[in-house]
Amino acid sequence: MRQSQLFTKTRREAPKDEVAKNAQLLIRGGYVHKEMAGVYSLLPLGLRVFKKIEHIIREEMNAIGGQEMSFSVLQDDASWKATERWDSEEVSEIWFKTKLHGGTDLGLAFTHEEPITRAVANHVSSYKDLPFSAYHFQSKFRNELRAKSGIMRGREFVMKDLYSFSRTQEELDSFYEHAAEAYENVFKRVGIGSVTFKTFASGGVFSKFSHEYQTISDAGEDLIYIDRSQGIAINEEVLTDEVLNELGLVKDALETAKTIEVGNIFKLGTKFSEPLGLMYKDEAGKEQPVVMGSYGIGLGRLMGTVVEVLSDEKGIVWPESIAPFTYHIVDLSGGDETVKQRADDLYQAMTARGVDVLYDDRDARAGEKFADSDLLGIPYRIVVSAKNSDDALEVVRRSNGEVLSMSRDELLG
């Protein structure tokens, strides 16, 4: 894309009320627009990143057999009353509620266990209909009291939530391990695998622990204890002597870190299937409740975490896998038509090959172009100027500043 045609502009300052680094950088780069505290819209560059994250997650969910669907935001009270999550103390702070004409209360879903369990009950009757898993990407709404973490804790945010439906605990346990692997793949692929830990966290009636995926960052709100040699991490919330004994760990030998929760996986068991009547007939003809699991990743949370973890003082540093563009061609022709033509030609040739290229064809000073390029954080910057030729273009790697010399032919691969 030609930067002269991209409608968004970079800006020097983020809004004064924005305290989160991720949102400051994303707003300054023209990736997102702040609607209000905790509510951000995605501008074209931001949507490109978001779609790449979505694509990676979709591939991993499909790889474990997940069937994609899309559930509604608006909720009636029926199924939520059945699970005591409509007006209980636990959730009354979280809901945004509204009303139909006539006064019926509706809620804006902050999660989707209830509607999905209810819908699935229409399609499951026999053990032959199980197991399976289904997921969606959907906006969730939470009436957060404070929303100061930028796109990492939104009042409106898109989450991928996967639900598994199994006949037995063993079947759930097996799927849970597959889901855990898929989650690890996601975090590796978006570039935070080395600083993200599968972490023991509080479970429920059905299992002692759930697992969170926690990414080390000063912007984190959680604290975890890590044993790197064994690859074990524990959320401080569940760190008791009993747990330490069970896992064979000594507290003093553990490393501590502030972390951001980027995903969680949870064995629900029959917590939702029983009250909502999601039953199946087993091989002996006996009615049994379906055994469920749920598996969530917040996409904005993940995008914000990547910015928190990988940015530097100059701006964002996107990993190639989710960068809005892979290459950033910067035309430094300064009015020299021959150089301009070389930059134009390179842009067109790379684009024709299907490479993601942003082309800074704007009539602006070199310093401004470089500052913008650093702020945007595209992995490779290609400088086209009178000082170089198509045999030896200057290619700068954003992550470490390494300067490579590559010919046009090498770039066109």
Place this chain on the structure above:
Amino acid sequence: MRQSQLFTKTRREAPKDEVAKNAQLLIRGGYVHKEMAGVYSLLPLGLRVFKKIEHIIREEMNAIGGQEMSFSVLQDDASWKATERWDSEEVSEIWFKTKLHGGTDLGLAFTHEEPITRAVANHVSSYKDLPFSAYHFQSKFRNELRAKSGIMRGREFVMKDLYSFSRTQEELDSFYEHAAEAYENVFKRVGIGSVTFKTFASGGVFSKFSHEYQTISDAGEDLIYIDRSQGIAINEEVLTDEVLNELGLVKDALETAKTIEVGNIFKLGTKFSEPLGLMYKDEAGKEQPVVMGSYGIGLGRLMGTVVEVLSDEKGIVWPESIAPFTYHIVDLSGGDETVKQRADDLYQAMTARGVDVLYDDRDARAGEKFADSDLLGIPYRIVVSAKNSDDALEVVRRSNGEVLSMSRDELLG
């Protein structure tokens, strides 16, 4: 996909309270789940259709230079008060509203002119920043008094809305014609081009008319007057003697039809840019308001219209372009392992070639399989049975029942 693994099932009856044909068929086929009146969730088959419609619209919006983004559902009052659409009589019935802790009112967007105009104002200052257009696919919410048209009139529905930002009336007029062509392409590509008419409808302060795209259907809520020879249609709302004179038409010579509005395009002029401060400096340095247009298509409305228009007494008839799958292999082996193997092999070979195939590998009676296949409405049904061979497979075209004989090699192309 193997039908035995698809978690949704067909059903004989739609819910009793469902009166719209589109929703009855889509629920029976397992395409959608009804959450409540006017609120439907998309099950895996429904999402496949929806994504194909979305892809077609995205291609056409990109082709006219539209930049994709994604704006929030939650709205504060500021920009809507500026345009008098927060609590005016005109819109007070439409809004769903909710509250932040502390009592601040928020609304759920029923359209996005205000937030998008406000956000764009951060990025436009000079005539050099114009013209451009930007669009998104987003859920909209309308507190409809009645919602009895299935997925055609939802309380929650996804709309693609495109906004254009121009310097002058002429620039807007020119873009408007491009948008109109893109819209015609969309309706052709989803299979309703021949029954969809660009229709004169009421305009605003800025232009005498807007244009609606109206599709002939008994399920329609609008009435239009058509002159097929000239390719002109007029919504009855604007059919006055003056309009007839202006367009050179005689009322008695016009055909009338009930229609569904599947899209609309509208010259907004400066209606939103002036109150929201979206200004630019022209070449003489003078501040001018940006001249806007808006262009909407409801995706559920469009999907429901295709069902209304193209279905028959046996079920849905999808056009190839938006069908959930192109081929439906029906295994009629009835326990014959050789036939079963032939069906399996064909499914695997077609899938390996990237063809969209649903494979009815279920252990069910032929009659049930055929009824389900007709209901689902996949364009081509391939019957694999002991009565045929891989040299002459039975291929039935869903739209007209035509029976073709094709070899396995022909199918694999």
